[in-house]
Amino acid sequence: MIPAGFEYHRPGDVASAISILQEYGDEARVVAGGHSLIPMMKLRMAEMGHLIDLQAIDELKGIEIGAETVSLGAMVTQHELITHDGLASAIPLIREAALQIADPQVRYMGTVGGNVANGDPGNDMPGLMQCLNATFELSGPDGNRSVAAREFYEAAYFTAREDEEILTRISVPVPDAGVGQAYEKQKRKIGDYATAAAAVMVGNGTASVAMTNLADTPIWSEAASTALAAGDVDGCVAAMLDAIDPVADNRGPVEFKKHVAAVMLRRAIDRAQSRAA
C-alpha cells in the first residue's frame, strides 16, 4: 500500500496547472481531495510521474448562489456542500446526497470536482448532476468549454474531458419552487458506495430521474423522466429498469440490484412527490 514515486507540483492558478499537464502529458494527473486517486496509487493501479495538486488554486474554490444558477468551484469539498446554508435552501438535493457519501473524514477532503471528474460509476455526484441538469466548465490549452453532465460520461473512467483539461466549475440550474427533490441510496455500511441510488426531481409537470452504480456510467433516463412528469410512476420505473445494466459484485447479483434499483427509485419518487408543492 505504498505508491510508486512521483514528482509533486502545487501550482497557484489554472493556467500553470494546464501547462504542467501539457509538459508531462499522460505522465501527469491532477489531484483534488485525493480520496479516489490516492487509494488507486497505493494499490499501484494508478501510477504517474507527476502529481499536480489543485489545493492552492483559489479560482477553483467557492460556492456562488445566483437567482437562476448555482456555481460550485471544482475544489469545493463535500463537507462544504453540506454546511453551506445558501446551497441547502437553493438546492436541498445536493446536501441530501452529499450526506450519503462516505463518512465525515472522506467528505472533509473529497471535492465535488474530483467526484464528477473521476468517472467512477460508484460516485454519487455524477448521477445527481445529471438529475439536476448541471453543466461542467472545462479549461484546457485551447481555452474554455462547457459540457452538459448528461453528455459527459462515456464509460467507466472515460469522460468527455480531454487529458489536458481541468474541470473548473459546475453550474447547476436552481430548480423551480415547488419541485420536490429526493436522494435515496442503499449501501452496505457507512463509507460504502451505492448498491443502488436514485436522484429524483418532480413537480410543476416536470421530472428528472437519474441513478447511480447500476451501469458503467450514471444513468439519466429521458423516458423515465417523461413518464414521471406525466405522473406515471410505474412507467418511470419500467423505463429506468430498461436503461440500467448492473453487474454482479460483492454487493449482490444482477436480479437483486435490479430489484433494489426499483425500490430505491420508488422511495425517492415518493419522497420527492411529498415535497413537491
Added chain:
Amino acid sequence: MNDQTMTPEERAANLKGMGSSRKRVEDVRFTQGKGNYVDDIKLDGMLFGDFVRSPYAHARVVSVNKDAALALPGVIAVLTAEDLSPLGLHWMPTLAGDKQMVLADGKVLFQGQEVAYVVAEDRYIAADAVELVEVEYEELPVLTDPFEALKSDVVLREDLEGQTEGAHGPRKHHNHIFTWEQGDKDTTEAVLAEADVVAEEMVYYHRTHPCPLETCGCVASMDKVTGKLTLYGTFQAPHAIRTVVSLISGVAEHNIRVISPDIGGGFGNKVGAYAGYVCSVVASIVTGQPVKWVEDRMENLMSTAFARDYWMQGKIAATKDGKITGLWCHTTADHGGFDACADPTKFPAGFMNICTGSYDIPTAYLAVDGVYTNKAPGGVAYRCSFRVTEAAYFIERMIEVLAIKLNMDAAELRRINFIKADQFPYQSALGWEYDSGDYHTAWDKALKAVDYEGLRAEQAQRIEDFKAGKTRKLLGIGLTHFTEIVGAGPVKNCDILGLGMFDSCEIRIHPTGSAIARLGTISQGQGHATTFAQIIASEIGLPADDITLEEGDTDTAPYGLGTYGSRSTPVAGAATAMAARKIRAKAQMIAAYLLEVHDDDVEWDVDRFAVKGAPERFKTMKEIAFAAYNQAIPGLEPGLEAVSYYDPPNMTYPFGAYVCVMEIDVDTGEWEVRQFYALDDCGTRINPMIIEGQVHGGVTEALAIAMGQEIAYDEMGNVKTGTLMDFFLPTAWETPNYITDHTVTPSPHHPIGAKGVGESPNVGGVPAFSNAVHDAFRPFGLTQSHMPHDHWRIWKIANGLGMHG
C-alpha cells in the same frame, strides 16, 4: 480518615480490588496516542522487509529473477526459498503438526502466498523493489471447495505425496489432512434410527478473519557482538515464539529475547508463526542490522490466519415432546493450503466437541475431516476458544431447526433440555466435565428482561400486518444460550507443539508497600494491567493503584503460553491469585512475629493481619512489607516475593443468554438491530466495567461476522474481500446499543472462581444475530440459510419464499 477509623468496607473500596469498576490504567497512554506498537519501534540502521506475493491461488513457480530489484539503489537483498533452503528455513513447522512454506518452494498454494522477501533501506524502496522482482508462474487447476478437493485428482501438497499418515492419524485422500472422531458413533446412530423426530441440516460457518486494527509485524535485531537476538513482534504468545524461534533457527534460547510491546488487538490472528517473522530473523542475522516487517491491511486479510470455514452437517434426535436424545455432526473443515490451525496438539478440531452446548444430550457423535484447498492457511480461534464459536453456532442453529420440526417455541425447547444446576459437575457425551452452571436462572432472567412473551405477541401482530400488506418489515427474535469451554488448559491434555499450557505470575512487593507483577500472558486490549492488579489488591491488601503489571518481555516475565482462548484469567489469573497467596502466607508469619503472637493467632482482615479477638492490634500489609526487607526475623529470609506456575485442574465453562430483536426489510434485505440483550455468567466478576467493554466489543464483532463479514474467494481462488471496503468492519454507525446483564456462578476449581469473558460475546453473539434473521422468516417457511446475512442474501431468502410477488 485513617486506618483506625475506616470500616473494613471502606478499606476494601480503597484497594479497588475485585468487583471494582476501576478505570483502565492502559487508557492514559492509549488515549493520548502514547502507546508503543511494533511499528513505532525505530532502531539504528533498521532495514525494511517486504514480500513479493503470488497473484495466483495455485501455480508452479517457474523462475524468480531478482536482477532488476537488486539493481535498485537501496536494495540490500532479495531472498527466495533457494536462499533459505541451505539453512533449512524454506519451510517451517505449523502449530498443527504440519509444515508450511516460508517462501514458495516450487509452487504456490494460495493467492497472496509469500514468494520472495525483499530487504531494503526503507519501506518505500522495498515496495518499489517488490514490483521489480520478476516471477514466472505456470497456472495449475484451483480447488476452492473442500468437497471437490476430496474428490479431485489435483494434488495440492506434492510434498506429502504418498504419506498416508498425517500428524493426526490416517489420511484418506491426497487432499485430506485428518479425521477426528469423538463420542459414540454406533449408539448415536441407533438413537437417530429409533427417534420420534430427527432434524437434519447443513450449517455452514463461513470463512472470516480476525482483522485486528494493528496488522501483524515484527522487528528482528541480531547483535553480532553479543550474539543476542531481540525479536519485537505482535505476538500473542511471546514465550512460545521464543522457544519456537530457538528450535527452528538453532539460536540458543537464552540468546533470544522476545518482546511483545503494545498490541492493537489480536483476536487469534497473532498466535501463529508467519513467514515474515522467519524472513526478518534471517535477514537480521545475515546483515547484522535490525529488520522491520509490517503487513499492510490487504496482506493481513489475504495471508495471515483466517478463522472458521466449517461445513457442519448435523442431525438432532428428540422425543415428540422435545426431549433431545442424540446429536450427530460431521464437519468438513477447510484448512487452506497448509494446516496452520492454532489448536492444542491433541485437538486438531479444537474444542469442537463442546457442540452439545448447554443441553443434557445423552449420546453424541462428532467427526471432523480436515481438507487442503487453495486458500490461505489459518483456522485460528477468532475471539473464541478453539473452534468453540463454530460449535456454539452449530448447536444453536440445530436447536432452532429442531424447534421448527417439532413446531415448538425455541425458548421452551431450550429450557426443557438445559443441563440442570444440580447436575454440575456435568459429564458431557463428548467428553468434557462442565465445572458449574445455572442455565435455567440465566434463561428466565433474560426472557423476563426482554419481555419475551410481549415480543412474540408483537411478532404475531407484525406477521398479520405483513400478510395484510400493511408493512414490508419483519420482526426477528434471535435467541441463544451458549456454553463456552475456555482456559486451556490442563497440561495433561493441552499442549501446543509440546509446550504445556500452564501459565504464570511473579509478584514482588517493594519495601514501601507497592508492587510489580509479571505474567506469562500478554494483553492486546483486554486490560490485564488493570484487572490483574485488582486480583492482587484483593488477595494481599495493597491498593491496585500501587501495583505495576508487566507482560510481554521474555527476559523478565516468567514463562507462559500467552493470551488467546480466554485463557488469561482462568490460567494466569489463577497463577496471580496463587502467587499472591504465597506472599500473604509469608506476610502472616511476619505479622505474627511483629505482634509477638503465634502465626495461628492472627487473622486476615482486608489489608492487614490482626490478632484474633483484638482487632485493634494489627499490622497492615504496608508495614509488613517494610519489615520483610528491613527487620531481621528469625527463621525467615528477607524479602517478599513469590512466583506461581498454575496448571489448571480443568477448563472453565462460562455461559450466557443473549436475545437479539431485529427489523428486516424484505424488499432491500436491510436490517436493523432494535434491541440486543446480553446476559453473561463468567463466574466471579473482577472488573464489571471491563466486562461490559469486552461484551460490547465482542458482540460488535459477532454482528460483523453474522451480518456481512467474510473472506470470499472466486472460483479462480482470488480473494474478493481483501480491503475494508468489502470486508465488513462495523463503525459506530452500524453498532447497536447493547444491554448487558449477568448472573454469577463461580468456577469451583478456580482460586477466585473466575471463568473468563473476553470471548463469550463473539461466541454467543453470532448465533443470536443469525437466529434473529432465521426467526423473522420462520413463519414463512425458512429453515436454514447460510451466513453472512448481508443485504442480498437476506433479499434472496425473501425472494425464494415468494415475498416479492
